[in-house]
Amino acid sequence: MHWDRLFEDLEGQLASEWESERAALDAESERLRISRLTLRDRLRVLCSVGAPTVIDVASGTRVRVRLQALGADWIAAVMVEAEGVRRSPTTRIIPLSAIRSLGVDHGLLLASLDGADADAAALRERMSLGFVLRDLARRRIAVRVFRADGSELQGTIDRASADHLDLALHDAGTARTIAAVRDFRVVPFAALDSVQIVGDHVP
Numbered sequence: 497m498h499w500d501r502l503f504e505d506l507e508g509q510l511a512s513e514w515e516s517e518r519a520a521l522d523a524e525s526e527r528l529r530i531s532r533l534t535l536r537d538r539l540r541v542l543c544s545v546g547a548p549t550v551i552d553v554a555s556g557t558r559v560r561v562r563l564q565a566l567g568a569d570w571i572a573a574v575m576v577e578a579e580g581v582r583r584s585p586t587t588r589i590i591p592l593s594a595i596r597s598l599g600v601d602h603g604l605l606l607a608s609l610d611g612a613d614a615d616a617a618a619l620r621e622r623m624s625l626g627f628v629l630r631d632l633a634r635r636r637i638a639v640r641v642f643r644a645d646g647s648e649l650q651g652t653i654d655r656a657s658a659d660h661l662d663l664a665l666h667d668a669g670t671a672r673t674i675a676a677v678r679d680f681r682v683v684p685f686a687a688l689d690s691v692q693i694v695g696d697h698v699p
Contacts, residue, residue, distance in 0.1 A: 530609060535592070538608035539566050540621075542600065545607075548576060550599035551590065553689040554644040561588065569593070570625045575692075588690040591625055594644065625685055629656035632693065636672060639663075642689040649681055653691075660684045 542549065543563045551559050551573070561573035564587070575586040600608070632639060633653040641649040641663060651665040652672035661683050666676040 533609065535595075536566065536621075539563070539571060539592075541608040541610065542598075542604060543571065545604070547600060547604045547608075549573075552596040552598075553590065553642075554594045554596060555642065555646040555689045557642070557646070557689065559588065559590075559690070566621055567628060568622055568624045570628065571595075587693045589625070589628055589693070590690040591685060591688050593686070594689050626656050626658060629653055629661050629691065632656075632691070633661075637693060638666075638668070638672070640668075640692040641683060642692065643683065643687050644689050645687070649683070651677075651681075654680075659686070 543566045547563045549561060549563055551561060553559065559573075560576045562576055563571060563573050565572040570589050570591050573588050573590060575588060633655055636652055638650070638652050641651075641661075643649070649663055649665060650668050651663045654662040654664050656662075663681045663683055664672055664677045665679045665681060666672055667678075670676045
């Protein structure tokens, strides 16, 4: 009887040690997995669920949005208006380089640690900011360009190159005609906070 109890105690201790060691290994494995996550990995999850978030951009402006799509170096987000305010849906294209921080619900923040399947949106995620802006230029969609210095420009993108765009300036609500254009600006992508599209156009 005495030996049976001794062996039971030893087995219990051994099982406890194995459990502790397994828990430590699992914790270390999880820390290692999380250490390999990129911002894009987490944004992929947040975009897939249309996460509401507050984004602080380079100009110091805070924008309240619902995440919509992730590209190679940008995200698309629908502006969330103040309660009771009804406006046309407004989409912003935000370069990842302009993001300073994101405010996200704690549950979604933890969910984003799980990562998402990169193959699910592989084609869209290969689209660069220049690719999206060239499409806006091709479709002659009027935009508001928000710059990192806090200023903004209104007009139509005439063309988008590798690292900058040409913007024809004209008043909001007017078509881009020779008579309507007041001036032109060349804007480096590095100077962008976001590009706003008004209406139902989605990249």
